[in-house]
Amino acid sequence: MPKIYNLLALDIAEYLEQYIEQHQLKPGDKLPSERELSVLLNVTRVTLRNGLEILASQGTIFRIHGSGYYLCPPKVNRELIHYCFPYKDSLLQKQKYHLLPLEYIPEPIQNIAESVFAPVSMDLIKRHRFIEFVDNTPIGLMYTFQNRNTENLLPDFPNTKEIPNSVYFSQTIRVFDESIAANESLKELLKISADDSLLLISTFICHHNDVIALCLSISVGTRVNLVSNVKLP
Amino acid sequence: MKNEECALQIANTIKEKIHDKTYNYGTPLPSEREFAELFHVSRNIIRAAIEHLEEEKLVKRIRGKGTFVTKTNIDDSSIHFKGMTELLHEAGYTPSSKVLKTQTREAGYKFSKIFHVPEEEKIFQIIRLRKGNDQPISIENTYLPFNSVKGIESIDFQVYSLYDVLTINKIKIHDIQHIFSASKVYNTFSKLLACSEGNRVISIQITSSTIEGTIAEYTEVMVVPEFAKYYTDGVIRNGEFHLSSQII
Numbered sequence: 001m002p003k004i005y006n007l008l009a010l011d012i013a014e015y016l017e018q019y020i021e022q023h024q025l026k027p028g029d030k031l032p033s034e035r036e037l038s039v040l041l042n043v044t045r046v047t048l049r050n051g052l053e054i055l056a057s058q059g060t061i062f063r064i065h066g067s068g069y070y071l072c073p074p075k076v077n078r079e080l081i082h083y084c085f086p087y088k089d090s091l092l093q094k095q096k097y098h099l100l101p102l103e104y105i106p107e108p109i110q111n112i113a114e115s116v117f118a119p120v121s122m123d124l125i126k127r128h129r130f131i132e133f134v135d136n137t138p139i140g141l142m143y144t145f146q147n148r149n150t151e152n153l154l155p156d157f158p159n160t161k162e163i164p165n166s167v168y169f170s171q172t173i174r175v176f177d178e179s180i181a182a183n184e185s186l187k188e189l190l191k192i193s194a195d196d197s198l199l200l201i202s203t204f205i206c207h208h209n210d211v212i213a214l215c216l217s218i219s220v221g222t223r224v225n226l227v228s229n230v231k232l233p
Numbered sequence: 234m235k236n237e238e239c240a241l242q243i244a245n246t247i248k249e250k251i252h253d254k255t256y257n258y259g260t261p262l263p264s265e266r267e268f269a270e271l272f273h274v275s276r277n278i279i280r281a282a283i284e285h286l287e288e289e290k291l292v293k294r295i296r297g298k299g300t301f302v303t304k305t306n307i308d309d310s311s312i313h314f315k316g317m318t319e320l321l322h323e324a325g326y327t328p329s330s331k332v333l334k335t336q337t338r339e340a341g342y343k344f345s346k347i348f349h350v351p352e353e354e355k356i357f358q359i360i361r362l363r364k365g366n367d368q369p370i371s372i373e374n375t376y377l378p379f380n381s382v383k384g385i386e387s388i389d390f391q392v393y394s395l396y397d398v399l400t401i402n403k404i405k406i407h408d409i410q411h412i413f414s415a416s417k418v419y420n421t422f423s424k425l426l427a428c429s430e431g432n433r434v435i436s437i438q439i440t441s442s443t444i445e446g447t448i449a450e451y452t453e454v455m456v457v458p459e460f461a462k463y464y465t466d467g468v469i470r471n472g473e474f475h476l477s478s479q480i481i
Contacts, residue, residue, distance in 0.1 A: 005333045010374065014341070022342070050419060050420055057416040075414070077412075170467075174465075199414075222415060226412065231473070
């Protein structure tokens with residue numbers, strides 16, 4: 001007989017999402033209590049909690065200890081291909097997006113940039129640091145680096161008006177190191193809790209085989225959906 | 234006749250039978266023992282013959298299940314992307330996939346919206362655990378319209394990839410949308426992925442549609458951080474994103 005896996009949490013999460021939509025709950029609205037929900041779904045509270053955990057970890061709901069579960073604002077959709085050019089992002093432009101200059105830079109970000117541009121000294125690298133908001137909620141940090149010698153190839157980065165066809169981007173998405181994500185300044189800046197998860201999005205902007213510019217971004221994975229559309233030939 | 238020549242000749246005979254559909258796509262070949270009796274040779278020779286067919290990717294051997302015909306008669310030269318399996322192979326992993334659950338169910342509220350069908354429409358769900366060298370890589374929770382694939386309930390998804398199944402049913406994927414995000418895994422999921430409770434994972438929602446805009450499949454994936462690159466890395470040229478691999 002095939003082994004049976006307990007995958008009930010997925011069904012609970014699906015039901016809860018349906019409950020939220022059908023009851024037209026708004027961001028900040030409270031969900032019924034665990035006791036009420038477990039009666040409604042006819043499951044134990046342990047099983048129910050497994051479903052609630054899924055929704056909390058994907059940024060649909062958040063919990064306030066001793067109070068209950070509340071609905072999060074909808075996730076912000078942004079185009080993956082325009083990650084380092086936010087003003088060119090048609091999804092982001094539909095939302096109340098703004099960015100502010102920032103001082104803070106996590107050490108690993110600095111280290112990655114230094115190693116990418118080595119042996120070129122960081123003095124020759126033009127740098128920008130931003131914190132990004134949608135509806136005044138922080139959604140990420142963005143750090144850009146560009147070798148000053150290449151400004152003619154990609155002028156005014158990251159505010160480049162027209163991205164020249166001679167450059168291409170190599171992009172990676174990783175789970176941002178948890179020990180660094182637990183850093184107090186980062187938590188405070190991004191207003192994140194233990195349920196939130198951070199992603200590191202690295203975009204290497206290349207011309208021929210050289211990296212001419214780099215964008216390292218920390219995205220709050222629980223608040224942002226990175227959308228990419230691929231057409232098959 | 235030398236054993237090697239004999240194996241080659243038997244391989245050719247089986248090959249002809251695959252081409253004339255005596256042994257059809259999706260069905261297992263007779264066992265080594267049955268072949269040995271049929272050709273009056275030793276099982277070693279049969280094994281060598283099947284190895285030839287495997288090299289030509291006409292058949293696929295699945296331990297404990299038998300040898301399956303995998304050659305399709307549909308020209309798939311249009312597939313220009315690398316499969317995940319191929320990508321993992323190149324990186325030195327032996328990929329495998331374990332089916333955790335399959336079921337036929339009603340679309341319900343969530344999937345009626347995704348597939349643009351009435352809530353009572355039947356959909357088919359497959360939950361798979363993908364591994365490389367026995368290391369867990371991801372959990373893939375896939376849904377497809379029940380009626381799009383003939384005999385879907387009897388397909389062995391341990392043998393056939395989703396892509397094989399869609400191809401044989403003449404479903405051609407034209408657009409794929411990926412939504413990347415983050416989440417955490419607990420309980421059954423963290424155990425299956427061999428990570429600790431509350432471990433962070435990359436989550437991906439994949440929606441594949443045909444040129445007519447019909448949703449062919451929808452998959453939710455949870456990828457362990459160590460294997461993120463196989464799912465996320467890509468190159469952007471002239472405003473178009475090219476993923477290093479495709480998941481289906």
